[in-house]
Amino acid sequence: MTDHCVAKRLKVNGIVQGVGFRPFVFQLAEKFSLKGAVANTSSGVSIHIEGSPENVTSFEKELSEKSPPLAYIVEISIKTETVKNHAEFAIVKSKGQAKMSTLISPDVSVCDDCRDEMLAPDDRRYHYPFINCTNCGPRYTIIDDIPYDRPKTSMRQFKMCPLCQAEYDDPTDRRFHAQPNACADCGPHVGLYDNRRNEIIPHTHAVKKAADLLKAGHILAIKGLGGYHLAVDAANTVAVKQLRRRKLREEKPFAIMSYDLEGIRQYARVGSEEEKLLTSIQRPIVLLKKKKLSAISKEVAPGNKYFGVMLPYTPLHYLLLEHGFDALVMTSGNLSEEPIAIDNDDAFNRLSKIADYFLIHNRDIYLRSDDSIVRYAGGARRFLRRSRGFVPIPVFLKNEIPSILACGAELKNTICVTRQDKAFLSQHIGDLENLSTYEFFKLTIAHLTRILDLDPEIVAYDMHPDYLTTRYALELPADHKIQVQHHHAHIVSCMAEHKLGDAVIGLSFDGTGFGTDGAIWGGEILVAREHEFERAGHLAYVPMPGSAAAIKEPWRMAVSYLQNAYGSNFCNLDLPAVEKIDNGKLTVIAEMISKGINSPLTSSLGRLFDGVAAICGIRDRVNFEGQAAMELEMAALEDSDGVYDYGWGTDGAYKIFTAPIIQGVVDDVTNARPIGEISSRFHRTLICLFTELCVIIGKERELNRVVLSGGVFQNSILLTGLTRALEEKNLKVFSHQQVPTNDGGISLGQAVVAAATINR
Ligand SMILES: [Zn+2]
Ligand SMILES: [Zn+2]
Numbered sequence: 001m002t003d004h005c006v007a008k009r010l011k012v013n014g015i016v017q018g019v020g021f022r023p024f025v026f027q028l029a030e031k032f033s034l035k036g037a038v039a040n041t042s043s044g045v046s047i048h049i050e051g052s053p054e055n056v057t058s059f060e061k062e063l064s065e066k067s068p069p070l071a072y073i074v075e076i077s078i079k080t081e082t083v084k085n086h087a088e089f090a091i092v093k094s095k096g097q098a099k100m101s102t103l104i105s106p107d108v109s110v111c112d113d114c115r116d117e118m119l120a121p122d123d124r125r126y127h128y129p130f131i132n133c134t135n136c137g138p139r140y141t142i143i144d145d146i147p148y149d150r151p152k153t154s155m156r157q158f159k160m161c162p163l164c165q166a167e168y169d170d171p172t173d174r175r176f177h178a179q180p181n182a183c184a185d186c187g188p189h190v191g192l193y194d195n196r197r198n199e200i201i202p203h204t205h206a207v208k209k210a211a212d213l214l215k216a217g218h219i220l221a222i223k224g225l226g227g228y229h230l231a232v233d234a235a236n237t238v239a240v241k242q243l244r245r246r247k248l249r250e251e252k253p254f255a256i257m258s259y260d261l262e263g264i265r266q267y268a269r270v271g272s273e274e275e276k277l278l279t280s281i282q283r284p285i286v287l288l289k290k291k292k293l294s295a296i297s298k299e300v301a302p303g304n305k306y307f308g309v310m311l312p313y314t315p316l317h318y319l320l321l322e323h324g325f326d327a328l329v330m331t332s333g334n335l336s337e338e339p340i341a342i343d344n345d346d347a348f349n350r351l352s353k354i355a356d357y358f359l360i361h362n363r364d365i366y367l368r369s370d371d372s373i374v375r376y377a378g379g380a381r382r383f384l385r386r387s388r389g390f391v392p393i394p395v396f397l398k399n400e401i402p403s404i405l406a407c408g409a410e411l412k413n414t415i416c417v418t419r420q421d422k423a424f425l426s427q428h429i430g431d432l433e434n435l436s437t438y439e440f441f442k443l444t445i446a447h448l449t450r451i452l453d454l455d456p457e458i459v460a461y462d463m464h465p466d467y468l469t470t471r472y473a474l475e476l477p478a479d480h481k482i483q484v485q486h487h488h489a490h491i492v493s494c495m496a497e498h499k500l501g502d503a504v505i506g507l508s509f510d511g512t513g514f515g516t517d518g519a520i521w522g523g524e525i526l527v528a529r530e531h532e533f534e535r536a537g538h539l540a541y542v543p544m545p546g547s548a549a550a551i552k553e554p555w556r557m558a559v560s561y562l563q564n565a566y567g568s569n570f571c572n573l574d575l576p577a578v579e580k581i582d583n584g585k586l587t588v589i590a591e592m593i594s595k596g597i598n599s600p601l602t603s604s605l606g607r608l609f610d611g612v613a614a615i616c617g618i619r620d621r622v623n624f625e626g627q628a629a630m631e632l633e634m635a636a637l638e639d640s641d642g643v644y645d646y647g648w649g650t651d652g653a654y655k656i657f658t659a660p661i662i663q664g665v666v667d668d669v670t671n672a673r674p675i676g677e678i679s680s681r682f683h684r685t686l687i688c689l690f691t692e693l694c695v696i697i698g699k700e701r702e703l704n705r706v707v708l709s710g711g712v713f714q715n716s717i718l719l720t721g722l723t724r725a726l727e728e729k730n731l732k733v734f735s736h737q738q739v740p741t742n743d744g745g746i747s748l749g750q751a752v753v754a755a756a757t758i759n760r
Contacts, residue, residue, distance in 0.1 A: 007036070007050040007081040010063065012073060015103040015393065016045045018148045019070035020134030022091050023176045025063070032059045035086035039093070050083050069135050069281055070105045072393060091171050103422075104140060104148055104451060106389050107225050107369065109283040109313035111136035113174060118315050124163070128184045129207065129316040130363060133174040136281070140392055140427075141226045141365050142180065146451050150179045154364035161186035180363075188363035190316065195352040207316065210359045211323035219243050221333055221347055221355035225314050226369030226388045226427070227340035228333025228347050230354060235326045237297040243329065244299065246354040248336045252624045253301035255285045255308040255371060257330045259321040266326065267294030268307050273376040282389025283313035284372035295326045305634050308373060313389075316361075332370055339430055339440045342368040367447050368440070369427040377716040378723055383740040384714060385412070387427040392448065394422035395738050395748060398499035401755035405445065405456035405478075407469040408747035409486065409513075411625065412740070413437075415445055416747035417454055418755070423496065423748050424452060425739060432468045441469070460484050460747075460754035464514035482754035486513025486746070487524045488533045490709035492756075493749030494741075495530065498734045503529050504705045505536070505694055505731075507722070509712035510742070511551065511606030511625065520544065522604025522710070525654065525693060527701055530756035536697050537654030539608060543599035545592040554610035554628045555581060555620035559589050560599075561611040562666070565659035574670050577617045605686075605712050608658060612665055612682055616675050626711065633715045636683055637676035644685040654693055661685055683717045691725040698731060708735040709749075711742035 012021070017040050025038040025047055034051035047063075049056060064073055110118075114131045117123040125131045132138070142154040150156060160168060164183050167175035175181045182188060184203075192206035193199050201209050214220055217239040220231045230247065232239040234256045244250060258264045261275060268288035270278065277286045285308040290301070301307055310330070312318045321328065332340040333351055341347040342365040347358065369391060373384040383390075399421060406416040413429040426444045430437045449455065458480040461473035473481060490513075491506030506526040515521035516535075523539030542560045544550040550557050558577060562570035568590065571578065578586070592599050609629035614620050618635065619628040644664030648656045661682070668678045694706050706726050713719045713735065723733045739745030 004052050005050055005083050006053050006056055007048065007083040008056055008060075009079050009081045010047040010049070010060070011041075011044060011077045012047070012063070013044040013076075014074035015070065015072035015105050018134075018139065018177070018179060019105050020068045020174070020176065020178070021045055021071050023134070023171045023173075024068050024071075026089060026091055026171050028059055028062055028066075029089040032056075034059055035089050037086065037090045037092045039091075048081065048084075048086075049089075050086060069111065070108060072103070072105075074396065103394065104143060104146070104392055106140050106282070106391055106393055107138045108136055108281040108389055109311075110315050110318070111281075114315065115318060118318070125183050127207075127319060128187075129190055129314070129319055129361070130180070130182050130188050131315050132178060132180050132182075134176060134178045135174065137178070137180050138225055138363075141367050141369050142363070143451055144366050146453060148179065153179050154366055155180050155182070158182055158187050188361050190359060190361045193358040193360060195348075195355055195357065197348050197358075200357070206359060207319045208323070210357065211320055213357050214325070214328065215323070218356040219246070219354060220357050220359055221341075221351045222316070222320070222330075222359045223344070223347070223361050223365075224316070225365075226371075227342045227365060228351065229330045230333050230351070232329045233325055234297060234300055234329045235295045237299050240297045240299040240329060243331070243354070247331070250623045251302050251627070253304050253306075253308055254329045254331045255310060255373075256296065256300060256327040257310050257312060257317060257321065258327040259312065259318070259325070261311070263326065264288070264309055264311075267291055267296045268309055271376070277374055277376060277381060278309070278311050282372060283311055284374045284389060285310045287373070287375035287384070300329060303631055303634075310371065337431060337434060338436050340368050340370055367427070367444070375716070378720040378735065380735075380737045382714075382736065383738075383744070384742070385428045385744060386414070386425065386740055391427040392424050392452070394424045395497060397421045397423055397496055397752070398501065401752070402458055402758060403454050403456045404458045404460055404751045404754050405449070406460040406747040406750035406754065407462070407473050408750070409462050409743040410464065410467045410469065412742050412744040413441060413469065414744050414747050415441070415448070416751045417448055417452060417456055418751050419452060419454055423751055424448060425745070425748055428744060438468050442472070458482065458754055458758060460750035462486055462489070462514065462750070463516070480754075480758060482757050484750045484753045485516055485533070487521055487526060487710065488528060489746045489749035489753055491526055491528045491533070491707050491749065492530055492752050493739060493745045494707045494709040494734055494736050495528070496748055496752045497736060497738045500705065500707070500734065501530070503527055503701070503703055504707045504734075505697055505701075505703050506533070506707045506709065507690060507694070508710045509605040510710035511604055511712075515603075520600055520602040520604060522602065522606050523608065523656070524603065525690070525697065527697070527703065528707070530752055531760055535653050537648070537656065537693055539603040539605060540655045540657055541601035541603055542658065543593045543596065544602050544607065545589045545599045547598055547600055550607070551610075551625070553621050554614040556589055557607050557611035558614035558620070559586065560593055561608070561658055561662045562615070563590060563593055565662040565666070573666060575615065575666065577615050577620065577669075609712070611662070615662070615665055616669060616678055618675065626714070629712070629715065632679050632682070633717055635675050636679040636717055637674070638680070640677040640680045642677070642681045642684070643688055644681055646685055646689045648693070654697075656689065656693075683721060686718060687721040687725050690722060691729060694726055694731060695729050704730070705732045705734065708733065709741055709745075713741040
């Protein structure tokens with residue numbers, strides 16, 4: 001050692017175990033001729049280095065800048081130590097069974113190195129569909145317990161061959177401690193079966209045969225990373241229609257997968273931001289604007305301007321798509337509304353009436369994880385569903401909170417558990433309307449708390465008395481149970497993402513949420529803090545005739561808004577949307593409204609969108625939640641002007657009248673204005689109206705921060721328009737970038753509200 005030798009201790013926190021971090025440190029130390037050691041600890045990785053000051057500085061720089069793709073560094077602490085004159089740099093075995101509080105990596109796409117090896121005829125893993133390394137492959141979905149070692153994963157049944165074992169043991173190898181490491185001699189295999197479970201072709205030839213069957217128009221169930229997909233050739237309309245019929249999915253768009261970006265550009269527009277999202281290691285489904293002419297069947301996403309598109313993310317996907325498809329439909333392997341199938345027995349039970357053939361494999365999936373869905377809007381990535389590739393990366397909170405379980409909402413459910421300053425949202429669980437989804441909900445809570453080694457003492461849940469999640473929470477033995485109002489949770493989830501503490505103005509816009517007065521809220525202006533909120537404004541109440549039926553049938557909401565705006569005279573309006581309603585039905589609904597029979601009151605903005613869509617004649621019934629509102633947004637013309645009248649009254653809170661807006665829409669419809677123009681005016685009206693109210697409330701309360709949350713903000717015209725208008729008034733605007741703005745992100749808000757409530 002020279003006189004100039006210095007020593008440092010670096011502690012790295014974050015996702016740094018099981019992601020090739022120690023070999024990376026080892027190679028970096030070699031590069032800069034440093035001596036010392038690296039070891040896993042209970043909170044991450046600890047490094048001791050010694051060498052010249054310049055080299056130590058270079059090491060520190062590259063440690064954070066060039067870390068492996070799966071590593072997620074939260075913090076590096078550095079302190080000077082005494083020089084111990086190490087003879088070499090070593091990877092030291094972890095001491096004992098320290099309580100693991102490190103983070104587990106999500107499942108990510110196959111890396112370029114592995115893909116190139118798989119496609120090289122002289123490689124020993126040529127065409128092997130389960131190739132992986134420390135930089136890629138399955139993680140979260142194959143883990144059963146911690147610590148993350150092979151015996152705690154679904155790879156435990158495969159004993160590594162000597163060649164794989166040698167890679168696994170070699171710190172300089174890309175597969176050093178890659179728990180799912182395998183090859184054709186020792187690892188999992190695919191097999192092709194018919195829907196009576198007769199094996200047709202085993203192993204690698206199965207993939208070629210599967211591609212032939214897809215080309216011939218058959219429906220295949222394909223086992224993937226987080227569950228089964230149902231696949232058909234996206235260019236084959238007959239096959240796509242057949243899949244819709246068998247899956248009981250009438251119009252909801254199907255996601256598609258293409259081999260590469262060039263293929264995607266044949267049918268969709270890919271901007272530079274979308275390209276980044278598509279090629280990211282998480283490989284989410286990305287919403288892309290359709291091109292006018294393409295080979296993709298119209299049945300893939302009827303009535304929609306967008307395709308949901310992803311690139312291949314498993315080796316198997318690449319092998320399949322190599323056979324020259326424009327795109328494959330790759331939709332969740334389930335019947336409408338059920339959880340996606342993961343288990344082979346379960347898949348044959350549930351999917352044999354949908355799929356003609358099954359391309360399966362024998363690496364078990366311990367926990368299902370649907371594909372994530374994102375779009376690029378308003379200058380940022382927005383989640384429509386946060387699942388595979390992102391879970392279980394936590395949201396980092398502004399301070400430490402107690403360990404909490406938040407049960408989420410009824411639709412698009414996710415759960416959230418917290419540990420110190422980290423909030424872990426689960427993968428997408430789904431709509432808790434049937435028993436199998438409820439079972440999956442309970443399974444996810446058990447799994448997530450087990451692999452995070454948590455036993456939450458506080459439970460947060462929604463105020464709605466009938467939610468299954470509420471009943472579940474009430475039956476738990478926890479000491480503290482905190483009920484959280486839905487729209488408050490929405491706003492706090494966004495505050496948590498942006499680490500906001502003090503009071504904000506919150507625009508909480510969605511379809512349904514149980515209010516403190518028992519009404520159904522959804523067009524709310526809150527003045528919110530983490531532990532409390534005040535309802536500063538809201539849409540004036542209208543009845544929802546038939547309750548849940550009014551969500552499925554927007555024409556009922558149209559009648560309610562029309563009756564509210566015109567009284568019983570609305571029947572005389574020259575409106576095609578009203579004329580086509582059966583007279584008997586119309587009388588019944590009008591009576592339900594005036595007498596308040598099975599017609600709960602609502603201030604929901606989602607319902608106002610539905611009502612306006614129905615009045616415009618866009619849709620009087622929906623096949624999936626939010627369909628009418630989505631189609632109204634799609635119809636909007638970019639180059640039109642005009643705003644409808646609007647106004648509000650006060651009785652403690654601002655009560656926004658819907659009648660003038662409805663009257664404006666009706667005038668335009670009766671004057672045969674184009675629907676695109678009406679939609680555009682309606683959006684502009686909402687933007688003006690809410691901006692004006694935020695300015696007023698901001699002045700009254702001395703607040704200048706506005707937080708946007710709730711499913712309605714999936715509407716990008718409203719999100720971008722409102723953001724711009726508020727910013728022009730010098731208000732600071734915050735919207736979701738880490739979790740979905742819809743109910744999929746709400747469990748984060750519930751957890752933070754509960755923590756703030758307990759703390760007081
Ligand atoms: Zn790899
Ligand atoms: Zn092997």
